[in-house]
Amino acid sequence: MSEIAKGKCLCGRVKYNVKINEEPVYAGLCHCKDCQRYTGTAFASSLMVLKTDIEISGDLKFYGKVTxxxxxxxxxxxxxxxxxxxxxxxxWKKFYVLSAGTLDEPEVYKPSVNIYTRNAQPHALAAGDLRQFEGPMERQK
Ligand SMILES: [Zn+2]
Ligand SMILES: [Zn+2]
Known part of the structure; x- marks a missing residue:
């Protein structure tokens, strides 16, 4: 089973349609230092998709770094x-690693692993235990 999902960047200039397989080769949270820096946050939520399963409109600019x-x-x-x-x-020539935060429907992304936890920000693995607000944080008056 697979489904077609859509996604886009923040401004909408880059859009895509992608086929998401029920058991992707990789769907996880990467805590490596490079992912922390390029996302500007604690980890990268991503999944591997076959290059032949994604149709992209709009140009991406690429930055290469040795792993x-x-x-x-x-x-x-x-x-x-x-x-x-x-x-x-x-x-991994046949695949792209797609940034899950760009998907329109977050439900299609089902991460199954945390990787590079040796580099994890201490708060990142405990994020689910933090106080939660459905919207913005309500400030004390
Ligand atoms: Zn954009
Ligand atoms: Zn990483």
């Missing part, structure tokens, strides 16, 4: 708004 495995990871950003939409690597 700890010695391959070059190229991260693709919308040149207008800076959102990271996907990554590609020589290490």
């Amino acid at each position: 700890d495995r010695g391959t070059i990871m190229k991260r693709g950003f919308c040149p207008n708004c800076g959102s990271n939409v996907l990554c590609k690597s020589e290490g």
Whole structure:
């Protein structure tokens, strides 16, 4: 089973349709230092999709950086708004790693693993235990 999902960057200049398989090769949260820096937050929520399963409109700008495995990871950003939409690597030629936060329907993304937890920000693995607000945080009057 698979389903077609849509997604876009923050400004909407880059859009895509993607086929999401029920059991993606990888769907997880990466806590490596590179993911912390390029997302500007604690981890990257992403999933692997076959290049042949995604149709992208709009141009991405790529920034390449050598990984700890010695391959070059190229991260693709919308040149207008800076959102990271996907990554590609020589290490997995058939796939893109799609940034799950760009999906229109968050339910289609079902992460199953945390990786590089040795680099995790201490708060990141405990995020579910923090106080929760459905909307913005209500301030004390
Ligand atoms: Zn954009
Ligand atoms: Zn990472």
